[in-house]
Amino acid sequence: MQRRSLKIAALFVYLMLGLSSALIIHAQTATHKSPFDFDGDNKTDFTIWRPIAGDWYILKSSNGSYDITHFGVKSDKIVPGDYDGDGKTDVAVFRRQENI
Numbered sequence: 001m002q003r004r005s006l007k008i009a010a011l012f013v014y015l016m017l018g019l020s021s022a023l024i025i026h027a028q029t030a031t032h033k034s035p036f037d038f039d040g041d042n043k044t045d046f047t048i049w050r051p052i053a054g055d056w057y058i059l060k061s062s063n064g065s066y067d068i069t070h071f072g073v074k075s076d077k078i079v080p081g082d083y084d085g086d087g088k089t090d091v092a093v094f095r096r097q098e099n100i
């Protein structure tokens with residue numbers, strides 16, 4: 001089962017990125033509550049953050065479909081978490097403000 005998940009994740013990376021630059025955030029199956037569980041099924045969702053475009057690619061573990069969300073810019077630091085308490089990770093970024 002885990003081997004199949006890794007193959008799906010590898011295919012996802014290939015299809016989504018065309019092997020261009022990106023940060024692969026998480027690629028393992030979690031046994032604890034994952035900070036990258038965007039669909040709330042208690043399993044880690046394979047997630048890629050492309051800072052150059054501000055795009056999040058999320059492969060949902062619950063059904064194998066994926067979402068592409070545009071949120072953030074290159075200089076942001078990603079800080080995903082369940083900020084509204086619904087059991088699903090929310091896409092979020094931290095942006096430092098200069099000269100305040």
Ligand SMILES: [Ca+2]
Nearest residue numbers: 037041043061
């Ligand atoms: Ca999940």
Ligand SMILES: [Ca+2]
Nearest residue numbers: 082084086088
């Ligand atoms: Ca949430």
